[in-house]
Amino acid sequence: MPDPIDSLVQGLSARDRATREAAANALVGLGAEAVVHVLPVVREGESAGLDDAEPVLQRLGAEAERQLRSIRRRGPGPLRRKALVALAELSGGEGLDGADQSSLERLVRVKFLDESSVRLPAEAGRWLAFPADRFDDAVSVLGLHDLRPCTTVMGVAAATKGTDSLELPHAQDSDLSAYRVFITPELKSRRRTLPIRTWRLLWGNSFLDEMSGFTLADKLSRECGEAHFYSIDPYNDAENWYVARDGYLVRSYGTYADPQFSGDPLPFEVTYREGPADGDEDAEESEGCPSANRAASNLSVQSGFIPMARTQGHGWLASTHPDVPTSRFPGALPV
Structure with missing residues (x-):
């Protein structure tokens, strides 16, 4: 029975x-x-x-x-x-409890030894890119707190699949929500000619949506010299890329922006501007590069698989609110 x-x-x-x-x-x-x-x-x-x-x-x-x-x-x-x-x-x-938290921290440290290469979402997402050597400045500018080491698998899940925002009903108007973000390990660009060779990327869908990735890129570049915002939205068939230097827009593209391109074309866009012939169905690309990932590949670091030779160190989880540690966000994360 x-x-x-x-x-x-x-x-x-x-x-x-x-x-x-x-x-x-x-x-x-x-x-x-x-x-x-x-x-x-x-x-x-x-x-x-x-x-x-x-x-x-x-x-x-x-x-x-x-x-x-x-x-x-x-x-x-x-x-x-x-x-x-x-x-x-x-x-x-x-x-x-304390024993389980210590066990989790040890597991994360062990996993670092196996994380020789990383994989970041390539089909969809939004992320900021900033010079890796300005990590401390970026943390300060973005108002990040409670930084905790994490694997890339753990960080991507925390920022894109798990609960990455918490409402704070008793907070002051300017702090109604706390967000969890993931900062990648140091990643080397494939382009050896770039003046900035090593970057970190910040992922945090709710944070970038609410605070505007474009605005955050401007703020970051003011302190760090240069910062980029990239967005790929397959649901709406839309892509954006945005380059800011010293606090100002240098060049951007947006599928639904009007106009689509702003700022002067960058050197890597020459092949796009000279490629299509008149009457070609891809003639709209003659204005510049419309792909966020291709722009990232030429300007900083393209998302997707990044081999061991181009990675260094580990990633970080962080919270945007001083009173909300990253451990308060619910959800079981893969390690």
């Missing part, structure tokens, strides 16, 4: 909404006892998340977290890893 609690867990994934809600309500009513039964449906790896367990564990709140910490320390053994994922999903790094 099947265990009645396990039958309720199976009901969480039923097609019928009423059945799912009834199962969740019944499991919540059981309190902490339900946690050990719900944990087996927590996902791990690339698809880590609470999945069908979420409506129960979220509603149990602190009661679930206490039980999950108990499982981490006392077992059962097969559920310890699941408990760690669930704790991270519910409350981020702040939900982990």
Whole structure:
């Protein structure tokens, strides 16, 4: 005869909404006892998340977290890893006790030894580029806090897939939200002729959307000499690239900008301006380069796969609010 609690867990994934809600309500009513039964449906790896367990564990709140910490320390053994994922999903790094936080930090340091090359999103995203040797200046200009070492896999997930913004209902008007961002390791440009050879890239979708990547590039360049903003939006079939030096726009392109190009053409755009013949279907490229990644390849660092020979050091996670550490953002991150 099947265990009645396990039958309720199976009901969480039923097609019928009423059945799912009834199962969740019944499991919540059981309190902490339900946690050990719900944990087996927590996902791990690339698809880590609470999945069908979420409506129960979220509603149990602190009661679930206490039980999950108990499982981490006392077992059962097969559920310890699941408990760690669930704790991270519910409350981020702040939900982990000191031993688990230390274990995670050691794991990150070990992973640095294997991170000989990195891979950054190439099909979509938005990012800032700034000279790597102006790291401290960039951190100050952007108002970043609580910098913590991280792997690139961890950082990309934190800035593009996880919860990268938190609302602060009791904050002052100028600080209504906190954002989590990822700063890459030092990355060397493929172009040996560039005056700036080594760059860092900042990823943080919500931060760049809310604060405007164009405005942030201007601010960064004022302090760091030069900064770029790149954006690739396949959903709207749009691309942008923006180069600022000493606080001013030098050159930009935007699919839906009017005009599309601003500023004087840069030297690398000569091939685009001289390439298409009159009447060619690609004649619009005669004004310059319309591709964000191709512009990045010629101006700083193109996203995508970057081999070991062009990487140095490790990445960083950071928060934009002094009172909100990066560990407060919920979600289990791959390492």
